[in-house]
Amino acid sequence: MTEERYPINIWVNEERYEKLKAAGLADLCEEMLAGMKVIRVYADEAQKNEILRRFPTAKFDSATTKSIELLPREVKDRIFHKVVEKKSVEILGEFLEED
């Protein structure tokens, strides 16, 4: 059985889209709400719990989207920069180790 994974939704405006395009990741963008683009970085159960512990304002939306929401903007910015730097969305383990 595959382990459950929980997305962090990083909302993508034009500026972010250009950076993702340059990193070859534009195809990973999905449309989530009325055409609004999002790129998803996934956490496993342990990483999800660690994120919720480390950033108390964050919330797991168990009711609707099963995603980790309300991370501080600067944390999301740093996650986004890590995605672009590593040209991958599989960066959460490294991000948590470095943070």
Added chain:
Amino acid sequence: MAEIGHGGKEIRERILAPEEAAAKVRGLPRIPVRSQIANEIIDIAYGWFCPLEGFMGQEDVEAVCSRMRLKDGTVWSIPILFDLSQEEVAEHGIKVGDSLCLTYHDQPMAILEVEEIFTYDKGAMCQAIYGTTEEKHPGCARTYGYKDVFLAGPVTLVNRPVINPPFEPYFIPPLEMRKRFREKGWQRIVAHQTRNVPHTGHEWLMKGAWLQTYAELPIEKPLVGVLVNAIIGEKRKGDYIDEAIILTQDELKKAGYFGDHNHMTSLTFWDMRYAGPKEAVFHAILRTNLGLTHHMFGRDHAGVGTYYGPYDAHRLLATVQDELSITPVYSMNWLYCPHCGEITSEGLCNHRDEWQKFSGTVIRSIVQDGVKPPRLIFRPEVFELVLECAEKYGFGSPFVTDEYLAKRTPVFTIPPLQA
């Protein structure tokens, strides 16, 4: 003309004239109150809590807990309590028959005539009202936080609160509200309870409720209004700031998504108990006193976590419907359907596999990221105003932070009493 409120009782403001107030409070023991109690004093004095004239006595509390009624049989679902510690009672020598001057931020606010002093089992109260005794339920936490002794008796305001900007236009007490409804010519008014900045899912909840409420009435002139009644009370970190809530709700009208002919925004001071079904009944009572004829209830109204089923509130309301003077309007969720290319109701659209549901948390996450959402989801005027409120009132954030809690301008202050 007498204004009749909940339970068939006339709404009468309990407010002393300024020329009487100073003499009445002179020499009385001064008891400071916290914001929750100050909010409830305002609610009692202006008639939001009609037929209550003061804080509840033991028989009323017992009846509310056991039968969801006051001792006289009037439907009532949440205890309204004034608490003190044994030490405070002893220190001031408070006894039945005394009058106390209740102060807020050191200014005289109200007189409490003590008719009864009693204790009550807080665990039993939690079980009766919230259906649980768990401390993690915010209503239980508030109940366990009460001090040990309760004082009951009538309350009279001696000093009207000064409502600070930007809230002052939205403080419309029951008697004034009813006057405004008459001036507008509205025959039916439906309440939208909120603690949120509106996304289009909320906007359509209101529009749907307006259509439901309009029903068979003639359409030659506007006869139905939506009253957005924002609950203003204790804030938790991560909530939207109060200023953003009240101003963006009003912005829906100002920007033309509604108009003066069908929409008004106001506030009620109340610290949410998250009592789910019991709180739904309580909200129905508050809005009856404000003069509303209809009240919108969605899924899990005023609930928290998984304590209540999504339609428990609807079922409880049905048991007392004949005794309430307000008609419930039940609302299905609104969502975005990419196939339809529009906001639609889950009761209408059948592209179920394509539905993109609104999640308040996800919307807040978009706002937090500062990425402008499409107008189908979040009106641009509302989004711009949220950002403006963050700068003007929120110390850079549209959400409550420690800094906001410490430094914000209070919604109301009590001025010095005129000599």
